[in-house]
Structures are given as C-alpha cells and as structure tokens.
Amino acid sequence: MITVNVKCPHCGKSLIDKKKLIDGKPAIGVKLTYAGKNSMLYLSSVYGSYSVETDLNVPNGKIAGFRCPHCNADLKSTRKCDVCNGHMVAFDLKDGGQVQICSRRGCKKHIIEFEDPKRELEAFYKSYLKAYNE
C-alpha cells in the first residue's frame, strides 16, 4: 500500500493526522467549509483510494471550501478541473510536487504532479517492494 505524505503549501505544516485512521493509515485532515459551516474533512492518504470522512453534509455536485487546519489558508489552486470546471485544491507533497483534487463533491478528478517523476517512481517502487517484503 502506497501512502502520500502531504503538507500545507502556505505554512508547510503536515496535513497528516496521526490520530485519525482511514484505510488503516493516518488520514489527511483539512478544514472543510460549506454554507457558512466548518468541519474537518479526512481523506485517505492511500494512493488511489477515494475514502473520505466528514460531519459536514455537502450535497453531491456542490463546491466546498478547503482550508489548512493550522494556518487557515485557502487551499484553492489557480487550476480548474478539466472534468467539471470547479476549482482544484492543492496540497504539497512532502518530497516535492503537488497533489490536486477537485473541490466539487462527487467529482473524482485528481492530479498528482511530481517535481522529479523519475525519482518519485523509484520511491514508489521502493516502498512497494518494502511492503511486499514485510
């Protein structure tokens, strides 16, 4: 199982919440805002998993706001989703590069961009092999 380690692009603090487990791994925790309400949103840190947990009921197809739980910065990216035209939300990968997800509930668009794809591929391969050997 490959997990992504992300941090806030603004304050640089880790967005991984070790107390909250999804898919058996520490989840990515961000502040979700919708219709004037706030709640934590937990996303699976497992690569390729769409598991999420939140108390805030954002209707399917609606766009929610994503903020850093540490510095409260808006995580909205300048990029738009090429599927639904909603705003993408960006997180920095700890080892360089970015993960972007669509802010529209129900849209599964996400992009992972590595600063150095070759090195990252190698890291993925290594952690896969490590998991395989454990």
Ligand SMILES: [Zn+2]
């Ligand atoms: Zn922050």
Ligand SMILES: [Zn+2]
């Ligand atoms: Zn979208």
